[in-house]
Amino acid sequence: GDNDTFRFLVVGQDNADLRKALDYTLLSYDWKSAVVPVLSIYDAVILVNGIFPVSDSRLLEYTTNGGTVVVISKGDVQKYIPDLIVDNNVFPMPKDYKLPFSKSISVKRPPSGAVNLITSSSQDSLVWKINLGLGQVIFYPLDLLKKEYRGLLIQVILSQLPISIQPIVNSWSMFIDDFPLPAYKRKLDIITREFGDITDNEFYYNVWWPAMKQLAREFGIKYTTFFVANYNASVTWPFSFQEYTNTPQQLLALKELLNSNFEIGIHGYNHIPLTADRWSAEQLDLVLSILKIFLRNTLGKSYIPYSYVAPDNIIDLFGVEKLLKSFPSIKVIGTTYRGANTLSEFEILFDKVVVVPRTTYGYYPEDTLIANSVLALMSLGTYQYFLHPDDLFSKDRNPDGKTWKEMYESLRNFLSTMKQYYPFLRNQWASESGDVIYTFFKERPIIKKESGSISVSLPIGYHLPRYYYLRVSGPFTLYGGKIVYSYGNLIIVEQTENKMEIRK
Template sequence: MQKEVGFRRNVYLIMLTILGLAVLIQVARSQLVLQFKHNDEHLKERAAIMARAAAPDSQAAGVMTDELFCLAYLGDDPPSVELKENTARTLSYLKRQVQEVDLNTDVIDYKACTAVLLATGELDALESGAGLEEFVHHGGAAFLMTTPVIGDRFHQMYRKLGIIEFEYPVLSKGVRLLSNVLIAEKGLEVGEEIVSNVSNPVELDAESTKLIESEDGIPLMWKRQYGAGNFIVYNGDKLHLKNSRGLVVGGVSMMQPDFLYPIFNSKIFYIDDFPSPIAKGIHPAIYQQYGMELPTFFQDIWWPDMLKAARLYNVKYTAAVIQSYNDEVNPPFRDPVDQEWHQLVSYGREVVKSGGEIAIHGYNHQSLQTNKAIADYLGYQIWNSQEDMEESIKEVNRYIKTAFPNFTPMSYVPPSNVLGREDGREALKKAWPEMSVIASLYDTDYEGRAYVQEFELSKDGIIEMPRVTSGYFETPYTRWLEANTITSVGVFSHFLHPDDLLDHARGRDQTWEKLYQDFSDYLERLHRTYPWMRDITSTEAGFDMVNVLQTKVSVTKEPQRIKGVVDQYKQPLYYVLRTERKIAVQENCTVQKIDENVYLVTVTGSTFSIGLGG
């Protein structure tokens, strides 16, 4: 009798185990089905974007306020022109109207200006008299964006700028943030190896609010009320750089009360070269620690750790596939001997199940371009024709379809962030009509090799959406670039490669255990600093970005509230509001405090309002 009871119990346990496995398998399948259904929706949205891009007014969503920012510069001075261009681009993201004024030929019409931004230190280039000072005194705002040249006009106005004493320019070293001019980064210190400025050593009066100083105590940025208006002064020469755009936005948003501006609010994380063929064999450090060959290490140790980090710190991976590491640039490209189809399936399924996305890096790692100097520098082959590039792209798409028949990749990451604008980009468009996003680099490449981008919808309908930072660990420069980009456009876009951990520089010769701890610390600090950012995949972020760029919004200020009207509202829109006033009643929006006097506004309807108290 006891044997019969025990047998029945075992049967029940086996049946329950089988049922549990069936449920898990069904859940996994449903997650994949849901993701692939989402992919179908993206394909429909892609068609709508292409139609809008072809419209005559596709590039202009207009400005969102009636404010006019007068941007003054010297057209015959290259640094001034460079600063002007960087500022104009930054203000375009803020959806502000800009009037450029070349002081060589024109004068500033102060009556028309809401704010004046001076992209030159040559104060003597201003009109005679005290027009700028009077403009500010009567309630205007002025941003002096580079170190003032000590001349006649400077001597006339330096006390109005809050300066008591001054000396001639020196090289100031590093930066120390005394305020949240970069959102959530008050107290951040960056050394001279990252940031240095040519600055005037100055002493400020008690009415000046110091925002940034150098490591050696020189005031670099401050705010000074003058009459009914404000001056913002940047006592340095670095605001022409893309990596300082957050300071531009911080200064602009601090010189006017109750300043609202749009952001993309996207946290995007790419793993390049994944899934891809993993080299067989032993890496001494990995084998010594784990007793594993590389494929086993990446499967059993690295990937589970990466998934764990993503779960803990709200990250969704966009994985950029490489089919082969051969260096073939001549067709046919079918079924290279080193392709790892089973890895594509297993890793790819887990990427999608975790909420991520499969993108394309390439058939192989040969950048789609024909410049010999660039190819030689990278150690790559040169493609013979655009048609050959097209064949390689068709092959990697076919390869992905064999693993995921119901999924269509829509994002592309150029190998080594290099892409030929004339041939490689055209090859992608022709061979892969569904391609929607190109994700390369944001920061300036002074060697001119990389495919450097802005956040924009190109005229041919391709979404240009650059990556900003990279690596398993934080560096002073990536922190600085991250902070400036999040403050200016609300984007964290990061990438790494699985085999970075094997590289002397990118892995710092650390064990994976230590490198993973650095990686986890990085993600934890990011999540702690910006808990409000949305974790999102490449294509999702691209389509959301287009919505922000193209949606027409009209914002007006009243004494007790900010009102907005959204033309053809589709989905939530995100804004940063900097105000010293209390937040009161909100309509069709939520207002979340993210720093001192800084709020994330989420708009949820075609009209919205934010009440402002005393």
């Protein structure tokens, strides 16, 4: 590669999570099975299953001259870790915040003189660094190299370099799955205990929805809601709309949404995932064409759906293809980042639709919502959040049997914390966020460095603005961009011209 490209060297066996973590940064890296002769061109060397202390003479020379070596490996002691406390130098965290963890992992006791980067409330040193010559060695436990912690590793590395830059999406979206939804005039114990003699219809449309609109006003949030017509299990003709007909509030809510600052996405005719093992090709084509006619008749010709959420967050390529055949306007398919199925990574399919695996969900526990969101910000500079109107009376989603008031307070606190600590983040409809994510992956910036300065180039015709996490020690001048927000050691930069330079 070019000597002046900002790049990492990874040494060791392949590791899917490390590869994905690096891919999501858009930064360049080389992956080799052994240490290469020339290391000076690399901004960091990452050793998978590496050994500490470092003994390879080339690595020692590299660190002596100012290089950073990251050793990712098992430690020498197995410990139960209650939580993770991330040093604010690594990434800005909410005050006194601990990432919930509660797992036993293999850690390595640091040598004397080491600086802790990630600790726990039981005073464990989990991630630490030690100076070596003009450079440093960072130890990172292999057990922390998991899907949800990918961003943590990236921030540990980038925060310790003399100068670093990371392209970010800078967008977050709030998906309201299953709304407007059918209701059944049920009087459920958990509702009547709190609100007296009301039905699920009245809860959704007279309690829950007004509360959500209040939140949107308070925090300036643009929701995308995902309409579902029925919860029947039909996968063959005839496809009835009886549940929709029985819930007149659905139409009223759709009309209201049409004239609001919210986006209406689609969740489906019913809640059966669009997969080859659940639908025949013929019946799926049919039901989607019926849904399309229904939407046109209900919302008018001007309504165009851009966002889709997969029921149960499950969809396969067969389903995606069928969906796009009936609804070619769809740009975003929402799934979940917690999924084990194939479509649980940010990716572009058929060169046009973005899979957005939502990172955060539900109303509580608040510290888990924050953890999932902040870890996603570390990885890509985006978090994608979803909830449902019926979370209150779902045993899975309200395991503690909390009241609506308690759930609402938790949700409000979460949104408030994110807004307070990450005010630079743009809130967008799902479709807008999808566009930004599409551009992010399709139009890669070229990042070069020379003598402590960094240049970021986007070919003519690429979309602006673009956003970055920037870290520079000491004063610098910025050309072709502007500072959006500064945490001191971490700066959010907006690139406004095709070439941006950070000069020291």
